[in-house]
Amino acid sequence: MRGEANGGEQRHLHDAEEEEEVEEQRQRTQRAARPSSDPQQQRRSAPAPGAAMRNGGYVGKHRLSAAIARLDQELQSLQAELSELESMEPASTACQEVISSTEGKPDPLLPITSGPENASWERWFQRVRSSRSNKWWASKGSDFS
Amino acid sequence: MASVAELKDNHAKATAEVNSLRERLRKRRQMLLDTDVERYSKAQGRAPVSFNPTDLVCCRTLQGHSGKVYSLDWTPEKNWIVSASQDGRLIVWNALTSQKTHAIKLHCPWVMTCAFAPNGQSVACGGLDSACSIFNLNSQADRDGNLPVSRMLTGHKGYVSSCQYVPDQETHLITSSGDQTCILWDVTTAQRISIFGGEFPSGHTGDVLSLSINSSNTNMFVSGSCDATVRLWDTRIASRAVRTYHGHEGDINSVKFFPDSQRFGTGSDDGTCRLFDMRTGHQLQVYSREPDRNDNELPTVTSIAFSISGRLLFAGYSNGDCYVWDTLLAEVVLNLGTLQNSHEGRISCLGLSSDGSALCTGSWDKNLKIWAFSGHRKIV
Numbered sequence: 001m002r003g004e005a006n007g008g009e010q011r012h013l014h015d016a017e018e019e020e021e022v023e024e025q026r027q028r029t030q031r032a033a034r035p036s037s038d039p040q041q042q043r044r045s046a047p048a049p050g051a052a053m054r055n056g057g058y059v060g061k062h063r064l065s066a067a068i069a070r071l072d073q074e075l076q077s078l079q080a081e082l083s084e085l086e087s088m089e090p091a092s093t094a095c096q097e098v099i100s101s102t103e104g105k106p107d108p109l110l111p112i113t114s115g116p117e118n119a120s121w122e123r124w125f126q127r128v129r130s131s132r133s134n135k136w137w138a139s140k141g142s143d144f145s
Numbered sequence: 146m147a148s149v150a151e152l153k154d155n156h157a158k159a160t161a162e163v164n165s166l167r168e169r170l171r172k173r174r175q176m177l178l179d180t181d182v183e184r185y186s187k188a189q190g191r192a193p194v195s196f197n198p199t200d201l202v203c204c205r206t207l208q209g210h211s212g213k214v215y216s217l218d219w220t221p222e223k224n225w226i227v228s229a230s231q232d233g234r235l236i237v238w239n240a241l242t243s244q245k246t247h248a249i250k251l252h253c254p255w256v257m258t259c260a261f262a263p264n265g266q267s268v269a270c271g272g273l274d275s276a277c278s279i280f281n282l283n284s285q286a287d288r289d290g291n292l293p294v295s296r297m298l299t300g301h302k303g304y305v306s307s308c309q310y311v312p313d314q315e316t317h318l319i320t321s322s323g324d325q326t327c328i329l330w331d332v333t334t335a336q337r338i339s340i341f342g343g344e345f346p347s348g349h350t351g352d353v354l355s356l357s358i359n360s361s362n363t364n365m366f367v368s369g370s371c372d373a374t375v376r377l378w379d380t381r382i383a384s385r386a387v388r389t390y391h392g393h394e395g396d397i398n399s400v401k402f403f404p405d406s407q408r409f410g411t412g413s414d415d416g417t418c419r420l421f422d423m424r425t426g427h428q429l430q431v432y433s434r435e436p437d438r439n440d441n442e443l444p445t446v447t448s449i450a451f452s453i454s455g456r457l458l459f460a461g462y463s464n465g466d467c468y469v470w471d472t473l474l475a476e477v478v479l480n481l482g483t484l485q486n487s488h489e490g491r492i493s494c495l496g497l498s499s500d501g502s503a504l505c506t507g508s509w510d511k512n513l514k515i516w517a518f519s520g521h522r523k524i525v
Binding site for chain 2: 092096102
């Protein structure tokens with residue numbers, strides 16, 4: 001289950017320091033991974049903050065240096081993104097594109113749609129010869145079992 | 146090397162700088178969100194899609210699995226579907242006739258995902274064995290009637306949550322994993338071509354649960370994670386993510402490109418679906434359910450898919466609902482979970498046929514269902 005082994009319900013990373021704890025936890029998480037009865041219970045997200053600090057406070061020099069290097073790279077990346085935003089168009093531009101892109105495309109699941117209609121869209125409601133049975137599906141508008 | 150005290154000091158300073166920059170970035174982004182798709186569409190006077198109660202019907206129920214269905218995938222051509230289940234089997238169905246063409250017993254029964262190869266000749270699956278197994282559907286079954294594994298893609302250090310073949314390349318496949326990485330594989334040699342994330346700083350910081358490859362530019366794919374972000378990757382540049390998309394407040398269980406290939410949708414444990422602009426990173430729309438007074442917990446979104454035009458967003462939820470959202474007006478126009486012959490359990494997966502004429506849903510009730518439009522269609 002998500003983060004429960006660490007007693008926290010950390011779902012969203014706001015703090016860079018918390019992310020550094022993830023580095024600490026990652027190895028522990030991978031070592032601890034074990035199958036359970038439902039694979040969908042396997043997922044893990046970022047653990048509670050300060051976990052490594054709570055464990056006595058010792059963080060190795062190498063780990064610290066690596067963490068600082070990662071933070072520096074993150075800084076560069078964030079700075080690049082900030083300058084990108086200076087000249088970026090607002091959301092309204094993309095919203096118009098979304099609307100335009102849905103028009104003019106024939107969509108068989110829509111009650112009103114642009115053409116051309118394709119006859120094969122109706123295949124789900126046509127008689128199908130099956131070698132095993134004489135099942136067929138009634139014409140459009142009927143209920144199905 | 147500097148002393149531990151100096152390093153800790155530098156670490157604290159760098160952390161503070163990163164946090165401050167993130168906050169500036171967040172505010173700047175907020176300023177650029179001058180509208181969303183719903184407000185923009187309403188300002189143009191658009192009306193929501195209107196369905197009659199019997200327009201979308203369940204026209205097939207595919208029965209055969211003896212456990213929860215976890216994943217499904219259509220062939221690009223033909224009407225075949227492969228499904229993966231808790232019963233430890235893959236079943237290949239002819240969706241038109243409801244016949245099972247293959248039933249593949251897996252070595253590791255804890256399967257989580259499956260996918261069809263572009264030519265429809267092979268299927269791939271993965272799960273708790275941390276590997277992706279490839280089966281050639283034309284190969285000969287052994288004495289027990291089981292198909293042999295034709296390739297095993299091993300290398301992940303955690304469960305395989307999702308797999309997808311690269312659309313125009315039979316030989317390339319991408320997997321996502323609980324080890325926080327995605328991998329691009331060469332299926333013929335079973336070698337890893339690239340690893341996305343892992344020791345690199347811009348990788349996910351939680352299990353990766355889903356991925357979607359851009360069909361217009363197959364060098365690009367997005368991945369959704371327990372770290373509540375989506376990341377965009379260029380398969381030619383594994384060293385860092387192209388962009389990270391923030392907004393969700395919980396695990397991202399499903400991510401799918403919008404038909405125009407410039408946007409993508411997401412579904413999350415936070416109960417919402419969202420639409421993001423790939424190029425700018427803008428969050429263009431949030432699709433939130435009305436809170437139910439009787440519900441203690443908001444149902445989570447397990448899987449999503451867009452209709453072929455993008456006008457409809459199908460979202461499966463943990464409580465068995467299957468909302469049909471009008472993507473533009475952000476309104477629920479139908480709930481397949483309350484129609485006649487609907488599933489009796491959680492919808493775990495869904496997908497559109499390649500021509501968009503049918504939606505297949507898979508459920509914890511062990512069945513798959515096919516939905517199609519049976520009403521009167523108006524062509525404009």
